[in-house]
Amino acid sequence: MQALPFAIALLAAAALASPLARGMGDGGFTRENYRGRALAFPFGALVPAAAFAALVPVALLARFVDGKVLPDDLAAVLIFVTGVAVLGLIDDTLSGPSRGWRGHGAAVLRGGFSTGALKAVGTLGLALLVASGLAVGDGAFLLAAAVLVLATNLFNLLDLRPGRSVKAFVLLGAGLTLGSLDAGPLAALGLFAAPVLVAGLYDVRERAMLGDTGSNLIGALAGLWLVLTLDTTGQAIALVLLAAITAYGEFRSISAFVERTPVLRHLDSFGRPA
Numbered sequence: 109m110q111a112l113p114f115a116i117a118l119l120a121a122a123a124l125a126s127p128l129a130r131g132m133g134d135g136g137f138t139r140e141n142y143r144g145r146a147l148a149f150p151f152g153a154l155v156p157a158a159a160f161a162a163l164v165p166v167a168l169l170a171r172f173v174d175g176k177v178l179p180d181d182l183a184a185v186l187i188f189v190t191g192v193a194v195l196g197l198i199d200d201t202l203s204g205p206s207r208g209w210r211g212h213g214a215a216v217l218r219g220g221f222s223t224g225a226l227k228a229v230g231t232l233g234l235a236l237l238v239a240s241g242l243a244v245g246d247g248a249f250l251l252a253a254a255v256l257v258l259a260t261n262l263f264n265l266l267d268l269r270p271g272r273s274v275k276a277f278v279l280l281g282a283g284l285t286l287g288s289l290d291a292g293p294l295a296a297l298g299l300f301a302a303p304v305l306v307a308g309l310y311d312v313r314e315r316a317m318l319g320d321t322g323s324n325l326i327g328a329l330a331g332l333w334l335v336l337t338l339d340t341t342g343q344a345i346a347l348v349l350l351a352a353i354t355a356y357g358e359f360r361s362i363s364a365f366v367e368r369t370p371v372l373r374h375l376d377s378f379g380r381p382a
Contacts, residue, residue: 110179113166114298121158121303128154129316139317142269147314150200151307152322156193158303166299179295184238185332189300191234192260192328196320199223203320227324231260235331242335251343256331258350263327264320265357269366270380271312273323274304277330284337293336297329304329312379 132138132148139149170177203223235256239249267273281301285294294301304326310316318326334346356362366372 109174109177110295111298112169112177113162113179114295114302116165117158117162117299118302118306120161121154121306124158124161125154125306125310128157129310132316139319141314141317143314145314148310148316150197150319150321151310151316152193152196152318152320152325154307154310155300155303155322155325156190158306159189159299162299179298180292181242181296181332181336182299184241185296185300185329188234188238188256188332189325189328192231193321193325195227195230196264196322196324199227199324200319200321227320228257228261231257231324231328235260238332239335248340248343251340251347252335255334255343255347255350256328258347258354259331259334260324260327262350262354262357263330264323265354265362267318267320267323267326268363269376270314270317271308271378272366272376273318273326274308274311275375275378277304277326278308280330281333284333288337290337293333296336297333300325300329314381 129148129151132151137149138146141147166177232253235253236249239252239256242252263273263276266276281294285291304322307316307318307322311318311322334343338346353362356365366376
């Protein structure tokens with residue numbers, strides 16, 4: 109029964125995707141991608157929209173048919189993912205030219221308003237709130253919060269080419285699920301993970317752009333998947349890797365690294381239009 113939220117959210121996303129993309133285009137909600145094409149933006153809004161629509165039948169099924177339809181940890185997932193999506197939407201609609209932690213930090217030091225800094229502080233607050241209910245002990249609490257924050261930011265750094273953040277999310281989720289032989293975290297994330305697949309299809313085909321609304325949301329899901337699957341040792345290893353890739357992305361070009369690596373270049377370009 110816990111697979112139902114995933115299936116219902118997938119159907120909701122499939123039904124909403126085309127009207128949303130068309131409505132964004134008609135309403136002028138577009139942005140140029142790296143090729144200079146004007147695409148629907150921020151299409152990441154599809155994910156929470158589909159998840160909330162799917163909650164209607166899911167909640168009714170849980171109340172009148174089987175309470176097990178609602179997966180464990182759903183409340184924590186709703187709080188963190190929705191909060192991060194809202195912060196990403198603020199960044200998409202109000203952000204200035206500053207990009208990256210260094211750029212946003214410099215804007216704050218100059219006395220300016222930085223949506224990136226707001227997003228960082230807000231994500232930290234949400235991560236601390238959610239980690240307090242997921243972890244045991246102060247060390248595990250801080251570790252989980254750090255993983256959530258860094259994963260959320262990293263997937264934003266990855267989202268420089270169509271489909272890249274979604275592909276990384278799918279590979280991470282598959283690895284965690286197969287490695288742990290535990291589908292529980294996928295069930296907990298299913299309401300949001302299913303619409304990510306639909307939004308990702310539009311993203312990789314260059315029919316829409318996720319924006320920070322989508323990329324940060326995907327990062328939030330990735331962080332939750334890590335925290336819900338791994339023990340403290342695994343989370344510590346994940347934290348080191350997340351920090352290393354984040355530091356590289358702040359000072360070097362992830363896209364340039366991908367282009368220099370044949371396997372990554374092939375995977376990165378797979379599915380995109382010529």
